[in-house]
Ligand code: SF4
């Protein structure tokens with residue numbers, strides 16, 4: 001990362017009363033058939049143009065956003081992925097998600113990202129194919145991770161923890177971190193409601209994914225906390241692991257949701273919401289006017305009390321919100337920050 005970008009990001013991170021993170025699902029197209037996901041059953045070939053996305057990124061830059069995460073669908077299925085990623089990477093800490101199928105073919109598009117996150121759910125090829133709903137997913141994801149790593153692109157592996165792979169998360173973490181590849185986690189969750197104007201739906205209820213062995217989850221959190229003391233390639237904070245532990249040990253939420261305050265989400269048509277689980281609240285193109293509005297303020301209050309989901313990225317942003325959250329994050333992840341810079 002260039003020094004001017006790093007200095008700019010540090011300054012923006014410490015500015016209060018503005019959003020820090022946005023996740024932009026720039027396409028609704030996907031080439032996988034994951035069993036716990038709705039996206040592939042509700043694809044949409046409509047999406048914003050390259051210029052519209054760049055215009056949206058300019059708006060986000062002026063609002064002082066720090067981090068952008070591109071996902072989908074699969075963002076790398078867009079033909080203009082390289083152009084969008086390069087443009088975003090000039091200003092934001094930029095992460096791109098891939099299901100493992102595209103990254104090895106799109107190396108040049110990924111050269112400017114801060115992180116390319118490859119979804120990798122199991123070291124067992126058959127199980128991985130079962131979860132992803134397509135054959136060959138394990139080989140493709142392996143090839144993507146290895147190619148990116150060899151090319152010097154900051155690649156990370158992101159398993160979604162569920163009952164299906166709970167007992168192999170430690171092995172998977174060891175496997176990749178020993179290769180020099182960092183790991184962070186998602187947590188299986190699904191959309192409880194289908195509100196009429198809900199922004200979009202991602203997760204669907206699948207009994208076999210639901211974590212029923214809560215004690216195993218508590219033990220996993222304890223083990224990862226212990227492992228993390230020596231393994232700096234586990235890119236999760238202690239605070240997050242402790243929050244997950246409380247959730248499974250005591251059914252206690254140690255955070256309040258900061259949707260539409262510290263983070264928000266943008267869909268492939270440019271509609272925005274605090275998260276994807278509620279009705280959309282506006283458009284990326286009128287976000288600056290809406291940000292301070294009474295409507296947004298009352299939505300923030302509602303989301304603050306919401307306990308509807310356990311999507312780990314939302315929990316992470318809620319736990320590490322505002323300048324103090326960013327400072328704590330920088331302090332705890334200092335070694336990784338140095339790696340990134
Ligand atoms: S989880 Fe991701 S890769 Fe899998 S079907 Fe859904 S959008 Fe596609």
Ligand code: SF4
Pocket residue numbers: 257258259274275276277278303304306307308309310311314
């Ligand atoms: S807890 Fe927060 S992120 Fe989850 S559905 Fe409610 S408002 Fe959205």
